[in-house]
Amino acid sequence: MPNSIPEAPAGGGSDTARPWWLGGLVVALGCLCLYGAFSLPQAARYAGIGPGLFVTLVGGGLVLLGLILLLQIARDEQFIPQDTEDASGGESAHWPAFFTALAAALAPIFTIERLGMPITAMLSFALVAHAFGSRKTVVNVLVGAVLGALSWLLFTRLGLQLGGFLPMAGI
Amino acid sequence: METFSLLLQGFGVALQPINLFYALLGSVLGTAIGVLPGIGPALTIALLLPVTISVAPTSAFIMFAGVLYGAMYGGSTTSILINTPGEAGSMMTALEGNRMARAGRGASALATAALGSFVAGTIATLLLTFAAPAIAEIAFYFRPADYFALTVLAFTSVAVVMGSSRVRGFVSLFIGLALGLVGIDQMTGQARLTFGVPALFDGMELAVVLVSLFAVGEILYVASRYRKNASEIVPMRGWAWMSWEDLRRSWKPWLRGTALGFPIGALPGGGSEIPTMLSYTLERRLSKHPEEFGHGAIEGVAGPEAANNAAAAGILIPLLTLGLPTSATAAVLLAAFQNYGLQPGPFLFTNNPELVWGLIASLYVGNVMLLVLNLPLVGLWVRLLSIPAPQLYAGILVFATIGIWGVSNSVVDLIAMVIIGIMGYVMRVYDFPIAPVLIGLILGPMAEQQLRTALAAGQGNPVVLVSTPLSVAFLVLAGLFLLAPVVLRRLRAGA
Numbered sequence: 001m002p003n004s005i006p007e008a009p010a011g012g013g014s015d016t017a018r019p020w021w022l023g024g025l026v027v028a029l030g031c032l033c034l035y036g037a038f039s040l041p042q043a044a045r046y047a048g049i050g051p052g053l054f055v056t057l058v059g060g061g062l063v064l065l066g067l068i069l070l071l072q073i074a075r076d077e078q079f080i081p082q083d084t085e086d087a088s089g090g091e092s093a094h095w096p097a098f099f100t101a102l103a104a105a106l107a108p109i110f111t112i113e114r115l116g117m118p119i120t121a122m123l124s125f126a127l128v129a130h131a132f133g134s135r136k137t138v139v140n141v142l143v144g145a146v147l148g149a150l151s152w153l154l155f156t157r158l159g160l161q162l163g164g165f166l167p168m169a170g171i
Numbered sequence: 172m173e174t175f176s177l178l179l180q181g182f183g184v185a186l187q188p189i190n191l192f193y194a195l196l197g198s199v200l201g202t203a204i205g206v207l208p209g210i211g212p213a214l215t216i217a218l219l220l221p222v223t224i225s226v227a228p229t230s231a232f233i234m235f236a237g238v239l240y241g242a243m244y245g246g247s248t249t250s251i252l253i254n255t256p257g258e259a260g261s262m263m264t265a266l267e268g269n270r271m272a273r274a275g276r277g278a279s280a281l282a283t284a285a286l287g288s289f290v291a292g293t294i295a296t297l298l299l300t301f302a303a304p305a306i307a308e309i310a311f312y313f314r315p316a317d318y319f320a321l322t323v324l325a326f327t328s329v330a331v332v333m334g335s336s337r338v339r340g341f342v343s344l345f346i347g348l349a350l351g352l353v354g355i356d357q358m359t360g361q362a363r364l365t366f367g368v369p370a371l372f373d374g375m376e377l378a379v380v381l382v383s384l385f386a387v388g389e390i391l392y393v394a395s396r397y398r399k400n401a402s403e404i405v406p407m408r409g410w411a412w413m414s415w416e417d418l419r420r421s422w423k424p425w426l427r428g429t430a431l432g433f434p435i436g437a438l439p440g441g442g443s444e445i446p447t448m449l450s451y452t453l454e455r456r457l458s459k460h461p462e463e464f465g466h467g468a469i470e471g472v473a474g475p476e477a478a479n480n481a482a483a484a485g486i487l488i489p490l491l492t493l494g495l496p497t498s499a500t501a502a503v504l505l506a507a508f509q510n511y512g513l514q515p516g517p518f519l520f521t522n523n524p525e526l527v528w529g530l531i532a533s534l535y536v537g538n539v540m541l542l543v544l545n546l547p548l549v550g551l552w553v554r555l556l557s558i559p560a561p562q563l564y565a566g567i568l569v570f571a572t573i574g575i576w577g578v579s580n581s582v583v584d585l586i587a588m589v590i591i592g593i594m595g596y597v598m599r600v601y602d603f604p605i606a607p608v609l610i611g612l613i614l615g616p617m618a619e620q621q622l623r624t625a626l627a628a629g630q631g632n633p634v635v636l637v638s639t640p641l642s643v644a645f646l647v648l649a650g651l652f653l654l655a656p657v658v659l660r661r662l663r664a665g666a
């Protein structure tokens with residue numbers, strides 16, 4: 001009886017898939033804006049509104065939208081991940097790859113001032129390539145270093161300030 | 172007549188060797204990023220922004236226009252040959268174009284796409300040439316209340332039309348508005364939403380937010396769900412060309428596509444998805460061979476491709492005449508204008524005629540260049556696809572870091588890059604549209620300023636906001652846009 005297969009477990013079973021935190025996050029963002037707006041004057045003397053009013057409006061809007069989103073989630077709103085080139089929304093997340101790529105994005109925060117652009121580029125490049133499944137690590141490290149060094153030379157020449165080439169060595 | 176002489180002067184600017192060079196550079200870059208996955212025109216222009224400090228504004232905008240148009244040409248190539256529409260606007264092209272390529276008619280599909288883009292781009296530029304000064308003329312009479320209503324219209328339409336859910340569209344928009352509030356308030360000098368971080372006093376740069384959302388968010392998303400592209404490239408070498416029969420079947424769809432694409436592209440929130448979809452539906456209805464649709468009908472490539480390109484030209488109308496961006500690409504172009512201390516709008520036409528008309532003239536030049544670059548060299552562009560994805564995405568992150576670090580050498584920007592990048596990841600997983608964030612970020616401050624100016628002029632009485640017929644009309648339209656999803660859903664069902 002192919003017609004009688006239940007499509008999804010009804011009731012409490014699907015609760016784990018409901019992203020309550022998403023709505024909560026939007027509400028929290030709104031509250032953050034409202035908190036920031038508290039210290040600002042809402043009305044200026046001549047203009048009807050001061051610097052705080054727009055902040056209050058945006059914060060209030062976010063809280064309201066977050067609440068609507070929570071309501072939608074309670075009503076089983078479906079969130080379908082976007083399809084892009086090279087990625088299928090239907091697949092579940094591969095977390096090691098995600099965190100490797102995240103490490104690549106985090107690396108510059110710690111390295112760019114002390115180690116400079118070329119070494120930062122080398123690290124980021126090798127990490128992203130690893131996240132995408134490339135295991136030719138030595139080649140990737142080299143390509144990243146060359147790409148970083150060449151970009152540094154080119155963009156510095158174009159007038160962009162990118163910091164030292166190798167600040168640790170004083171260059 | 173005045174327009175003609177201004178346009179001639181524009182050609183004088185656009186045909187200077189240095190500007191021709193930038194047009195070529197933009198066209199080549201644009202086509203390349205159109206072919207490559209993971210990188211689009213908005214991201215490319217954002218990454219080029221820091222470089223522009225050493226380039227004259229006219230040359231920079233000529234290059235950006237080349238990127239904008241080139242991405243359209245490049246996008247159609249991948250849609251046809253590997254069935255991967257890089258953006259919503261080329262979805263319809265992939266539908267018929269890839270079938271044609273599989274049936275061995277790839278050359279015809281590419282040719283009708285390129286020639287259609289050329290015809291549409293040229294006609295749309297012609298329309299832009301004459302419509303823009305007229306609209307700019309009207310915009311002189313806009314009052315702050317009108318401008319505020321117009322931004323409300325832009326916000327509503329963008330939040331509603333882009334993406335699948337109104338609520339999520341508005342969440343994106345409001346996040347953008349909140350980000351736009353960060354920094355010193357221009358009218359009173361008070362710090363807002365900076366939470367004591369001095370690096371935030373200057374506000375959030377659009378380039379930083381855009382690069383984080385489009386590059387970092389995309390890399391995180393694709394890395395976590397990466398699957399090797401299974402669809403193989405339909406081999407294609409040498410020229411893209413078409414027969415007389417193909418041409419006979421193509422020219423009407425080109426013109427109809429242009430007629431649909433240009434006006435819809437000029438509307439706030441119009442974008443390229445709706446006109447291409449409309450064009451596809453229209454061509455299927457009008458075709459003498461409706462049975463071919465779904466199996467590689469050339470009209471199904473010709474019409475949507477023309478509509479796509481015409482829509483890209485259409486976004487320049489509100490941008491240049493009103494300073495109103497209606498897409499992510501337009502938002503970053505507006506940021507570029509602001510980087511040069513220029514404010515697009517009616518005064519741009521009177522204060523910087525050289526820039527405006529040079530830019531418009533360069534669109535004609537760019538179209539010719541792109542045709543020459545794309546018809547004979549299509550085999551060369553396809554080779555770009557042999558760059559393996561791991562190294563390609565790694566390279567994108569390196570350039571994103573350079574782009575963000577180059578803005579102001581600020582570690583806070585790099586931290587923002589990661590946070591906003593994670594936000595971009597979440598937005599992709601939970602299907603939030605991204606463009607409204609950017610529109611909110613760049614238009615929010617303008618909306619607030621107009622609101623405050625209007626209210627100041629009206630001594631705080633909110634009635635001033637609906638005191639002109641135009642402002643009422645815009646606000647009513649904004650209200651109507653809230654109903655748009657229902658109409659759109661019917662359209663989709665019909666497509």
